[in-house]
Each structure stands twice: as structure tokens, then as C-alpha cells.
Amino acid sequence: MSEVTIYEVGPRDGLQNEKIPIGTNDKIQFINILSDTGLMFIESGAFVSPKWVPAMADSNTVLSEIVRKNNIMYPVLTPNLKGLEDAIKYNSDTACVFATPSESFSKKNTNCTVKEALYRAQEVTEEAIIKGLKVRGYISTVMFCPYENEIEPIKVAKLAEELIKMGCYEISLGDTIGSGTPIKTKEMIRECIEAVGVEKLAVHFHDTYGQALANILASLDLGIKVIDTSVGGLGGCPYAPGAKGNVATEDVLFMLNGMGITTGVDIEKICNASEYVFEKLGRVPSSRVFNALQSKKKRNI
Numbered sequence: 001m002s003e004v005t006i007y008e009v010g011p012r013d014g015l016q017n018e019k020i021p022i023g024t025n026d027k028i029q030f031i032n033i034l035s036d037t038g039l040m041f042i043e044s045g046a047f048v049s050p051k052w053v054p055a056m057a058d059s060n061t062v063l064s065e066i067v068r069k070n071n072i073m074y075p076v077l078t079p080n081l082k083g084l085e086d087a088i089k090y091n092s093d094t095a096c097v098f099a100t101p102s103e104s105f106s107k108k109n110t111n112c113t114v115k116e117a118l119y120r121a122q123e124v125t126e127e128a129i130i131k132g133l134k135v136r137g138y139i140s141t142v143m144f145c146p147y148e149n150e151i152e153p154i155k156v157a158k159l160a161e162e163l164i165k166m167g168c169y170e171i172s173l174g175d176t177i178g179s180g181t182p183i184k185t186k187e188m189i190r191e192c193i194e195a196v197g198v199e200k201l202a203v204h205f206h207d208t209y210g211q212a213l214a215n216i217l218a219s220l221d222l223g224i225k226v227i228d229t230s231v232g233g234l235g236g237c238p239y240a241p242g243a244k245g246n247v248a249t250e251d252v253l254f255m256l257n258g259m260g261i262t263t264g265v266d267i268e269k270i271c272n273a274s275e276y277v278f279e280k281l282g283r284v285p286s287s288r289v290f291n292a293l294q295s296k297k298k299r300n301i
């Protein structure tokens with residue numbers, strides 16, 4: 001494999017769980033900085049209920065005021081038709097629907113059953129496609145659920161198949177609580193490849209147990225070419241207790257660069273974006289690569 005696409009989720013997954021959200025203008029500036037790093041996909045907000053996820057309540061202003069680049073997609077989460085209505089109003093190019101094989105997680109995250117979530121996803125996908133948006137499908141808790149423990153790979157594959165049939169162009173497989181390990185990752189992905197083909201799949205690892213890079217390597221082995229990441233390791237799901245940030249963009253870039261796999265994304269510019277957003281949050285990025293590169297820089301001075 002020579003090329004991989006990095007799908008940045010920092011401004012959405014990364015910031016959705018912050019108890020004290022950064023200012024709206026800071027979010028806009030953060031996305032504008034990211035737009036200058038070589039990324040082609042920057043998930044920029046969520047049109048979800050502000051009561052459920054207060055940190056995303058300003059997605060309307062964010063989507064209105066970012067400076068968009070022609071070749072970059074700025075997807076948003078749209079759990080229902082109300083979310084899609086806002087996505088259209090604020091000129092989103094991609095709507096993201098989400099589902100899970102776990103009844104308990106579905107209830108906690110979206111207040112509905114798995115079947116109802118799929119029905120909503122179908123409604124949103126049909127309407128979004130009519131309105132000219134692309135639709136990305138997320139499946140959460142693809143290996144373990146915080147409420148139901150282990151998830152059977154076949155259930156994930158069946159959901160992926162349904163979402164693709166609805167019209168999703170790609171399915172992002174989310175290890176929401178980050179407890180998947182490489183062999184389990186491969187079992188789950190193999191089942192999904194059989195159902196929808198590898199070119200329709202992306203991976204989305206949270207790094208709670210430090211397994212994300214190993215799981216990404218396992219995914220690359222099976223031909224996965226799209227990886228969701230978050231600058232500095234920002235992130236977590238408000239309805240998955242204990243879930244830590246997504247795998248850090250700079251950590252993934254460092255690994256891919258070392259493997260000779262190109263992404264078109266500039267690791268130094270990504271570190272600058274991390275520095276910007278973490279300074280606003282008042283803490284240091286969890287990314288090992290960010291911290292290593294910073295101390296190397298300091299030693300050279």
C-alpha cells in the first residue's frame with residue numbers, strides 16, 4: 001500500500017466531550033489551521049441535540065464561518081432529519097449517520113433502539129442524497145460496548161451492509177472505548193470486508209488502552225485505506241464512560257511516514273494545530289509524537 005487517507009475528527013469527536021468547550025471563534029480558527037495542513041477531510045461539527053452534547057451547540061456558527069477550501073470536505077454528524085435540515089442550512093457537504101449493534105449503547109447515545117436508529121439513518125441518507133450531500137456511516141462499539149461487553153463481528157458486518165445499501169459511501173468502524181486488540185480487529189474487519197468490500201471501509205480507533213496504532217497496523221494489513229484520527233489525541237464519546245481520545249493524527253502520520261505510506265498531510269503543521277487547540281484547552285496533547293517532537297525542538301535550541 002502506498003497511500004492512505006487521513007480523516008480528521010478533532011473538531012467534532014475531539015471537542016464534543018469537553019466540559020468547558022473552547023470558544024466558537026477558537027474552533028473556527030482551529031478548523032482554518034487544519035485546512036492548511038494537507039487534510040482532505042475535516043469533520044467540523046455535529047447537528048445533534050444541544051441538550052445531549054452541549055459542546056457542539058455552536059456547530060451552526062462554526063459551519064457558517066470557517067473558510068472552506070474547494071478540495072476539502074467538512075462533514076458533520078446528523079442523527080436525524082432535524083440534524084440534516086441544519087446541515088443543509090449551513091452548507092455541509094457530507095452528512096454522517098450513526099448506528100451501533102448494541103441496544104444499550106443505541107439507547108444511551110441516541111435514545112432509540114438499533115432498529116429505530118437504522119430507520120432514522122435511512123431517512124437521513126435518502127434525503128441527504130436527494131439534496132446532493134454525501135453520506136458517511138459510522139458504526140460504534142464494533143468490538144466492545146461499555147454496557148454489553150463483547151460484540152460479534154457478524155453483527156457489525158450486517159450493519160455495514162445495511163448502511164451501504166442505504167447509500168452511505170463509506171463506513172467508519174468505531175472502537176468507541178478503545179479496548180479492541182489487533183487479532184479481534186482483524187476478525188471484525190475481515191467480516192466487514194466480506195460484507196461490503198475493503199474500499200468502503202474506514203477505521204476509527206479511540207486510544208483508551210494504547211492499542212490504536214497496533215490496531216491500525218492490523219487494519220492496513222487487510223487493505224484499509226482510510227483512518228480517522230484526531231490532532232493531539234483529542235476526544236471521547238460523552239455516552240461511553242471512560243472512553244479516551246481518538247488516536248492522535250501526528251502519531252499515525254509518524255508511523256505511516258516511517259512505512260513510506262503517503263497521506264499528503266504535513267506532520268509539522270498538524271503539530272502546530274495541536275499546539276493551538278491544546279493551548280486553548282489549557283492542557284498538553286496526549287500524543288507521544290507531539291511531545292517527542294516538542295522536546296527534540298527544545299533540545300536543538
Ligand code: HMG
Pocket residue numbers: 013016046047048049050052053077079080082083084098109110111138139140141174175176204206236237238239
Ligand atoms: P431525543 O431527546 O430522543 O430527541 O434525542 P427528540 O426527537 O425527542 O427531541 C428532543 C429535543 O431535542 C427537542 O427539543 C428537539 O427539537 C431537539 P425541545 O422540544 O426539547 O426543545 N432535537 C434536536 N436539536 C438539535 N439538533 C437535532 C435535534 N434532534 C432533536 N438534531 C437525539 C435524540 C438523537 C437527538 C439525541 O439522542 C442526540 O442528539 N444524540 C447525539 C449523541 C451524540 O452526538 N453522541 C456523540 C456522537 S457519536 C460518537 O461520538 C461515536 C463516533 O465517534 C464513533 C465511535 O467512536 O464509535 C461517531
Ligand code: MG
Pocket residue numbers: 013174176204206236237246
Ligand atoms: Mg469516536
